Amino acid sequence: MKKQRVRITFSKTEAMRFTGHLDLILTWERTFRRAALPLSYSEGFNPRPIMNLAAPLPLGFISSAEIGDFWLSDEFTPDQVRSSLDKSLPPGLIVHDVQEILQLHGGKLPSLVERSDYMITLPNDYPGLQEKIDLLLQSSQCIRTRKRKEYDLRPLIHDIVLVSPDDGSPPSLRVSLLILPIGTGRPDEVLSTLDIPPHETIICRTAIILKAGEEK
Amino acid sequence: MEFTQLNQKLAKVLPTVEMPGRYTGGELNQIIKDWQKVDVRTVLLFPEIYDLGMSNLGLMILYDIINQEPNYLAERSFIPWVDMEAALRSENIPLYSLESKHPLSDFDILAVSLPYESLYTNFLNALDLAQIPIYAKDRTKDHPLVIVGGHSTFNPEPIAPFIDAAVIGEGEEIILEILETYARSQPGSSKLDKLNHLKEIEGLYIPAFYEPVYNADGTFSKLKKTVAEAPDQILKRIVGKLPPPPKKPIVPYIDTVHNRAPLEIMRGCTRGCRFCHAGIVTRPVRERPVEEILETMDTLIPNTGYSEIGLLSLSSSDYTQIVDLVESINKRFAGQNIAISLPSLRIESVSVSLMDALSGKRRSGFTLAPEAATERLRNIINKPISDQQLLDTAKEIYQHGWHTIKLYFMIGHPTETLADVEAIANLSKRVLQVGIQTIGNRAKVNASVGTFVPKPHTPFQWVGVTPQDEITEKLDLLQRELRGRGLKLNWNDPRETHFESWLSRGDRKLAEVIYKAWQSGAKFDAWREHFDFTLWQEAFAEAGLDPEFYSTRVRAEDEVFPWDHINPGVKKSFLLEDYQWSQEGKTRADCRGDCFSCGILPAYNDLRHQNPGTLWLCPEVSRGK
Numbered sequence: 001m002k003k004q005r006v007r008i009t010f011s012k013t014e015a016m017r018f019t020g021h022l023d024l025i026l027t028w029e030r031t032f033r034r035a036a037l038p039l040s041y042s043e044g045f046n047p048r049p050i051m052n053l054a055a056p057l058p059l060g061f062i063s064s065a066e067i068g069d070f071w072l073s074d075e076f077t078p079d080q081v082r083s084s085l086d087k088s089l090p091p092g093l094i095v096h097d098v099q100e101i102l103q104l105h106g107g108k109l110p111s112l113v114e115r116s117d118y119m120i121t122l123p124n125d126y127p128g129l130q131e132k133i134d135l136l137l138q139s140s141q142c143i144r145t146r147k148r149k150e151y152d153l154r155p156l157i158h159d160i161v162l163v164s165p166d167d168g169s170p171p172s173l174r175v176s177l178l179i180l181p182i183g184t185g186r187p188d189e190v191l192s193t194l195d196i197p198p199h200e201t202i203i204c205r206t207a208i209i210l211k212a213g214e215e216k
Numbered sequence: 217m218e219f220t221q222l223n224q225k226l227a228k229v230l231p232t233v234e235m236p237g238r239y240t241g242g243e244l245n246q247i248i249k250d251w252q253k254v255d256v257r258t259v260l261l262f263p264e265i266y267d268l269g270m271s272n273l274g275l276m277i278l279y280d281i282i283n284q285e286p287n288y289l290a291e292r293s294f295i296p297w298v299d300m301e302a303a304l305r306s307e308n309i310p311l312y313s314l315e316s317k318h319p320l321s322d323f324d325i326l327a328v329s330l331p332y333e334s335l336y337t338n339f340l341n342a343l344d345l346a347q348i349p350i351y352a353k354d355r356t357k358d359h360p361l362v363i364v365g366g367h368s369t370f371n372p373e374p375i376a377p378f379i380d381a382a383v384i385g386e387g388e389e390i391i392l393e394i395l396e397t398y399a400r401s402q403p404g405s406s407k408l409d410k411l412n413h414l415k416e417i418e419g420l421y422i423p424a425f426y427e428p429v430y431n432a433d434g435t436f437s438k439l440k441k442t443v444a445e446a447p448d449q450i451l452k453r454i455v456g457k458l459p460p461p462p463k464k465p466i467v468p469y470i471d472t473v474h475n476r477a478p479l480e481i482m483r484g485c486t487r488g489c490r491f492c493h494a495g496i497v498t499r500p501v502r503e504r505p506v507e508e509i510l511e512t513m514d515t516l517i518p519n520t521g522y523s524e525i526g527l528l529s530l531s532s533s534d535y536t537q538i539v540d541l542v543e544s545i546n547k548r549f550a551g552q553n554i555a556i557s558l559p560s561l562r563i564e565s566v567s568v569s570l571m572d573a574l575s576g577k578r579r580s581g582f583t584l585a586p587e588a589a590t591e592r593l594r595n596i597i598n599k600p601i602s603d604q605q606l607l608d609t610a611k612e613i614y615q616h617g618w619h620t621i622k623l624y625f626m627i628g629h630p631t632e633t634l635a636d637v638e639a640i641a642n643l644s645k646r647v648l649q650v651g652i653q654t655i656g657n658r659a660k661v662n663a664s665v666g667t668f669v670p671k672p673h674t675p676f677q678w679v680g681v682t683p684q685d686e687i688t689e690k691l692d693l694l695q696r697e698l699r700g701r702g703l704k705l706n707w708n709d710p711r712e713t714h715f716e717s718w719l720s721r722g723d724r725k726l727a728e729v730i731y732k733a734w735q736s737g738a739k740f741d742a743w744r745e746h747f748d749f750t751l752w753q754e755a756f757a758e759a760g761l762d763p764e765f766y767s768t769r770v771r772a773e774d775e776v777f778p779w780d781h782i783n784p785g786v787k788k789s790f791l792l793e794d795y796q797w798s799q800e801g802k803t804r805a806d807c808r809g810d811c812f813s814c815g816i817l818p819a820y821n822d823l824r825h826q827n828p829g830t831l832w833l834c835p836e837v838s839r840g841k
Binding site for chain 2: 019030039060088199
């Protein structure tokens with residue numbers, strides 16, 4: 001029985017870097033049970049907890065800005081939810097914000113996501129990287145193959161910025177990627193296009209941007 | 217290797233392998249202690265991949281018990297999958313513990329869980345990956361002591377040259393005795409010195425103190441002691457009362473085979489199926505009180521958040537208070553979306569009402585294990601149920617909402633004929649027919665057919681395993697007969713059966729075969745895609761041994777076995793009598809009604825006396841010996 005919908009913003013950190021999407025859902029279910037916050041469950045022989053994570057985070061990425069909607073079978077204040085969860089979180093999850101969503105039904109998170117921003121820490125300088133980025137941003141298409149299917153990465157790229165600190169510490173990329181009906185922009189695909197092996201970097205999602213005016 | 221260096225290398229490797237979450241540790245409820253502040257450091261190795269090993273109850277119990285002691289620490293290690301193994305080898309990263317990422321060679325004790333024989337090559341591979349010498353004789357005080365335990369160590373001889381000691385029986389008490397003894401030994405004392413102290417511990421077998429002697433025909437003659445004070449017999453260790461179960465087990469971050477909280481409700485089984493190794497080695501039956509189970513669940517659930525609790529035992533429906541337990545759980549945890557699983561239910565209607573009461577989640581199928589398809593054969597293996605009982609139970613299962621019944625059978629039982637095998641197909645069809653009459657064409661039957669492997673310390677330890685060509689003939693028959701709409705058949709590769717049978721009843725000569733097979737690449741032998749029969753045949757040939765000597769050979773009733781010095785508490789004479797009874801088709805009733813003097817009570821008279829009452833299902837005894 002759905003009584004309340006809460007939207008949680010959270011980090012998925014190093015300790016859970018290699019936990020995939022389905023296992024993350026399981027981890028949340030267990031976290032709510034440890035917190036004695038009753039999730040709503042679906043009907044039928046195999047009841048599942050009702051929750052929606054905005055966008056799956058690929059294995060090996062970390063995030064400081066994941067968003068999930070959770071339906072509870074009882075009512076609590078956002079502060080109560082927050083403090084109960086804080087006591088029950090496993091290593092690798094940090095809650096930043098809990099909001100009540102007044103609209104109990106509809107407006108599922110995955111359909112609201114417009115864009116994801118990532119910060120990618122590079123292990124070292126890559127000569128000619130800025131030129132490659134410029135070239136990519138100026139091009140009108142960038143055909144790549146993923147899972148044996150060809151697709152155009154270019155329309156999925158919103159922006160790429162190379163940040164090279166003056167103090168000599170390793171550079172990073174700020175990559176902003178769109179989620180469109182034709183596909184979802186993946187930062188590892190951008191890295192490969194720029195000739196940077198993705199597994200040498202640390203990819204952190206820093207924001208999930210929802211379509212304006214539909215957040216509540 | 218420096219800790220940071222290992223971590224840096226890992227950081228590079230992990231993103232390149234499949235399921236890296238197997239290799240990181242750091243899960244909820246993991247325990248990391250200060251390495252410098254403890255006296256003895258143990259790493260618990262389960263020589264399979266994380267996904268399987270994390271579901272092993274024994275490992276979790278020992279982890280819990282050792283880490284409760286302030287002076288000891290226990291960490292975990294598992295076998296890397298082939299891609300990670302290649303990465304570890306190419307980066308020269310030694311096998312490490314998940315908690316502190318110390319190489320296994322930094323620990324004082326390497327405790328290895330060996331519940332089944334197909335882990336032996338993985339065990340050797342783990343030593344090699346840890347850069348620890350594989351043969352015990354090549355290890356010194358600078359290496360961890362390698363101590364194994366688990367059901368397969370009831371015949372430790374095939375792996376004797378690789379181990380420093382084997383725990384025979386239940387580990388809960390002996391593990392602390394081992395650690396205490398180790399802690400008391402002089403720092404820097406020799407390995408022999410340590411082993412000399414350890415040999416005082418009851419239930420610990422130290423192979424270096426014995427040498428096997430063989431007869432001219434290759435059979436085993438005796439075990440000669442090389443150290444006079446070594447015990448003649450190693451009586452298995454048992455606990456008088458089941459110790460408190462782990463209340464805060466580690467919760468994995470990735471999917472595992474049994475992704476649930478385990479809770480043991482009973483140890484042992486009184487049924488006496490003659491093929492069953494566990495049924496002998498886990499005797500006597502000891503139950504956990506209902507109240508303790510409920511109280512444990514009260515803390516287990518908030519500590520883990522698990523939505524499923526597996527109530528573990530060899531035969532759930534034989535737990536005396538099972539109905540009461542299930543009702544109490546239902547009442548106590550109503551509305552919390554907690555599912556309970558009860559493995560191993562007997563073929564009787566009470567099983568159906570039990571599963572019904574648990575409802576919550578309805579699984580794909582209801583499993584029944586008649587093991588043999590004719591009443592004659594079921595009498596021989598001492599699993600006496602009638603066909604009618606099976607069909608009646610099946611009908612109830614279909615009536616209560618299950619669409620699929622899984623039937624477990626074995627072929628290769630003693631005296632089995634092709635007619636007995638054909639009966640498997642017929643009985644499966646009759647069960648399906650009952651299903652169709654009850655729920656129509658949705659009804660399904662999945663028959664799983666394994667091949668019987670005679671195990672040491674069982675009434676069938678004298679029996680030969682069925683020759684491969686006969687197994688193939690029987691499986692062919694089943695593939696022809698057991699087909700049609702609604703029927704499915706699974707079976708084991710006969711070669712895997714034979715492999716298991718060599719190791720089960722092997723002697724110390726087999727160690728060379730295991731070593732050679734591992735050297736030429738054998739590992740993950742329990743995985744169909746990795747098991748390589750040819751490697752093993754070649755290893756036998758190189759060692760000059762005949763595999764059939766260990767597998768198909770029928771043993772003489774007076775044969776001395778290489779495992780006779782391991783005493784499971786059940787007398788060999790009792791096993792022999794039961795073997796003889798089987799040949800007459802004579803069954804033995806559940807021993808909770810009548811004691812048949814298997815030997816357990818005289819062996820553990822004092823323990824029984826100290827634990828009076830109904831939690832043991834053996835009769836009470838008068839004052840100890």
